[in-house]
Amino acid sequence: MSPSRPTLRTAVGTVSAAVLATSTLAGAPAANSAAPSPTTVAATQQHLAAKFPDVKFVDIEGDGGIILKANVFTPGDAVPGRRYPLIVLPTSWGMPQIEYVVQAKKLADAGYVVVGYNSRGFWQSGGQIETAGPPDIADASKVIDWALAHTAADPAKVGMGGVSYGAGISLLTSAFDKRVKAVAALSGWADLIDSIYSGRTQHQQAAALLGGAGALTGRPSPELKTILKDFLASDLAKEGDMLKWGAKRSPVTYLDRINANGAAIMLGNAWGDSLFPPNQYADFYEKLKGPKRLEFRPGDHATAEGLGLLGLPNDTWDHTKRWFDHYLKGADNGVDREAPVQLKSRSTGAYEGYKSWKDVPSGNRKIALNGTQQIRTDRDSGANGGTVFLSSLLDQFFRLPPMASIPLLPRSAAAVWQSERYTSAQHVRGTAKLHTTVTSTAGSGTGIAYLYDVGPLGVGKLVSHAPFTFHDKAPGQPFGVDLELFSTAYDVPAGHRLAVVVDSVDPLYIEHNPTGAKLAFSSPADDPSWVSVPVRD
Template identity: 75%
Template sequence: MRTSLALAVSAALVAGTALGLAPTAQAADTSIRFVDIAGDGGTVLKANVVTPAGGDSAARYPVIVLPTSWAVPQVEYLAQAQKLADSGYVVVSYNSRGFWQSGGEIETAGPKDIADASKVIDWALANTPSDPDHVGMAGVSYGAGISLLAAANDPRIKAVAALSGWADLIESIYSGRTQHLQAAALLGGAGYLTGRPGPELKQILGDFLSSNLAKEEDMIAWGRKRSAVEQLDRINANGAAIMLGNAWGDTIFPPNQYASFYEKLTGPKRLEFRPGDHATAEATGLLGLPNDTWTSAHRWFDHYLKGADNGIDREQPVRLKPRSDAGYEGYPDWKSLDANRLKFDLGGTQRIWANVDSGANGGVVMLSNLLDQFFQAPPVASIPLLPRAFAGVWQSERYDAPQRVRGTVKVHTTVSSTEESGTLVAYLYDVGPLGLGKLVSNAPYTFHDRTPGQPFGVDLELFSTAYDVPAGHRLALVVDTVDPLYIEHNPTGAQLTFSSPTADPSYVSVPLRAE
């Protein structure tokens, strides 16, 4: 990767500071200071503290702790910290260990990172006018992951806003048992450029990118230790109010894993999905500009830390913004999106050669879905021109009325391979009258240790989305074997055959918004 989102955000924050979009000195109504905080084992964490100015010297305020994103310096949250302090919060933001000027090595939300979060809370309660009964945590990306894990381990945390983060690290960058190449390379490169990866991270990253399957169980165990879903019982027992926010096109932490985690939470909860890619839904807010995600986060904290009767607890808790000009939609829960499904058959038998990119792909990490967010310009492919030797193609009928896709598209098919291992990538396209397909969603699937020539069933969930298919268009499922986003496992000369047995028909199941 030539650059990274983390570095781009860092540059934007520095530029924003210079332009006055983020505070660099004491603001009119708040006090800002930079401090060193002793984290786990005495490791120095570089931090900044923003407190409400004036008022009763004996007053206590709710406190919000903000761990920084992966590879982003400690100025990341200053604009939001000032807004929060202006409305009566103490805010402590700190650079996660191993990055920039903080000490230690990158632990990737390991035990030391979680212990650091509690140490920062300890420090805030001892050194600021913080109320120990009203503690919150929030963060973007890496900060979101740490916040969720901290909520499982520190019962003092009463509310969390986890934005563009992960609840299941394995399902994020190893979904479908397929390495998400560009996502892992982006994170690894940014980590080496801005921090000090520890030996464990170096080993895991090396094994992951080199497809060292002998170490697969070790990689999975490492990821599970860093996944909030594995500590769900503790999160539910502690009862923190959890707000989750993400983008439909997040190429680092896809939305499916957040939606699944949300459904398993038993305390106060909220789920918000918007157009964009990783952390792009929150980016303008980091520069102090109006931002829907941060507005929701502030309302969340106002209610659950201040007790404000702002109505957020009475709203539909699942809030979705489609990838169009349409406004927000509310739902009582995530599973309600499954109530109305449309199926189309994947009939017949199609055989394709592996190892060749057909031209159908999921785009470029961080770029393609950013273009979709601002210009409604997703990756495209000419469906009639896709080479059938390298891509299986099935199309639905033309729809007389718009089809409002909401949720997770599911694919069921039967596959046989000439080799014991292989990778396939499924794409769902919105196809217009001239055959141009706009990408609706995609997902990879990798298999190993299969008997050559022996058919086996595949059930694949594409990445969740909210997309409006216009009247007169149709849907198309395309399957090929190569995508630059992923590492593929197709031996040279391999062929994949897709069939639809009478006893087990193949199909695509599309969740539609009920009108």
Template identity: 70%
Template structure:
């Protein structure tokens, strides 16, 4: 077992337009400046002879007389190899050898899309091999980073290749199943976005096409097969290997990530035993890193740069002395530091969900989680989350419970949890829970949500439901209240409610229903 290390620096996003824009901002420095880093476009032979299109950026004047730390950057889903060039040049300016490459199956690289399967991790190791043989890279100082798809591949490679001493995984996943199939519910818009982008810019493998077919068809006979496929591609399944290697891991994500929600990252973070850091901030999938791909100032890139500088270059920049869990509220303000994820939600309060409430299924009540990417971006930029008029929600299709008004401002930090007793009229069904911040006029701003699906239940027989809502950081103004709303239809998810289904929520005396909220006075 290798001693614990400390390392990391870099980031990136996943939008093609951002990557192309980044390419247009790369060079052009005043003549008085030092010579720019060297940039080469090369072909690297990946696993099984697959050609990977790559860029190699080396520090100015690098001649092989001394070795430089190496950063490998796999591209995001559906993005070309130029995605990281702006940040690669900045890293090279700081003394790193940087290799960015287009993952197999996309754009001009060969092969088919394997969704971070074994060929992808093998490719990453081949890229490291190539860099050590063809650049002045130091074999003892290897790091990997990426946004989204590149983040997942980086974590998986760290589990399988002990040469990777540090990882910066930005807007990625640790548990693929818990990301797009949480609550046993298909995240339809997120999966459709991935499928569409992959089909336009790449070549999906036959296995991936089959998985998508089963996923969208809600084929329960293939569920075990899909779960096994997802586990093989989940870094959480290999966390013991990462811990054994002592890899320094930085995780960064957005509260509103509609592709890879933050809960699964936080759970993974808690299981890491080596040097680690978790940063969560407002935004949606890969939006927090986007400006950095354009070469603009960006706190995600700056912090991952400090991470790499400390763990790969040995700089005493203080990153190891800061609180490792750093959060930004969706309501504004700077970073808050915590010693661990559990400390984020140290105080919890319960809202009782009393009485018995029955709702009809198959109709969207007007409460929903918004639109993939768009809604959380509006929240990030203009603090405009999805809204609903709580008094006007039709109680035929939505169950509603509210707290009293809070006399002082409150802070929601962490993960709200729903516990209730459900009696269905059909053996299958879906519910979606929403937590709203409700103002004096009854307008509710979405704080969090999560779906839940059940199959094989006996109609008319009650059973317990425990559901974690997506983690968040949100400030509730004084005079507002919190409301829990439950309905059965949301455009973000595939619903499994047969026609005419009804759901009854009750609160037995020996097992009362509640929503537990990580809440404290501001």
């Protein structure tokens, strides 16, 4: 290795220090701006330029004339007059301009022109946070324009990718800019509403986290402030406005355009993603018509690819590079011949390949929700989905999901049903579904359904869960509820059983239960209640 090239250890240290420095400064933003001081930014860029000789820091004019702060990596052995594939990387929500420098450097060394830029409204880029609205899509096209005009980028070989916010912007841009031929959307969303408002239930911790990070590191637009305020206040009178706002920012809304443009799309997410649960990505994947790939791994939002941003070994980024190599460079690396659905089990850590999402389970096990159980709605039973990031990180690295003692759950606050004890391991793969009949003493209410792996001592490990909320129901009149739990890949050991728990309070969500209300769950003879658990034999 040439002395002028950064070692992996140096790269990790450089990026970590720079991210820490810029993030710390966000805690003391200047008036109407969360950007660090120009002196600090210049010092950080100078330090990075010393460690990464091929990087250039540039200003790119975005939509409406705002300035987007960007960095550019080009192949170190570039041949004059030769064109190279282009990869554009918009930054994640709240992340500084240097987020992708390590991966950008690796891609440039592999023969790509790479442009990473700070999304509008964040840090030093101009404008306000538009939450992947039309100005963000227009910005991405402007960045492509700039790269084609100022670098050796090949206009016929344009790719986009990114983590979280960058993933969403990349997918949306593929619907509106036909030049985008390949996308790697990591920890992103396809349906923004189904992500943070699934089951018509506000994901309280997720929305608060996004709002707080946006206010700390950027300049939220008035529209975003209003949407967040109405969302967290549970203002049902504004629900229609929120749904329209979310649909405008959801790639699934533009599915026909994405399919018509034909970009090769790779989707990656974590089983326990607190912001964008895997179901909405899986549904979107099944509807894509062009070249496609779906990868799910243990972890939480962006944790599966996070270590790769620091240069550590990371299969997510390795797979991303193979995707770009094939669809932008024409490399015959076999990625197009592999099973397009790649799932990493939470229990074994091993990959499993499938030809489609619907082919993941080979059957299902039904758990009958017999009898009638009634619960009060103003108590937390102790069953819950955990805490944003922390719980799924513990599951990812230590296989310690949220746990509860099933025998000790108060039956006044939690309805509980259990399967028989299984004589062989149950390989849960895919999306569990619940069907039941609910009778409420109030017109509105919220329930949260959990699926637990219960060992011999009665301790349950969370396999999956999902919330549901209803409004405008006639008190005392039964109605049906159909709910998809969040998709997963989990092995229930032989000798264990599965438990279904439904309660009404979970710190992850905003609940809509009036004080003193009660929920009853029944199983009419002509419409039995059940949970269907997908399994792979």
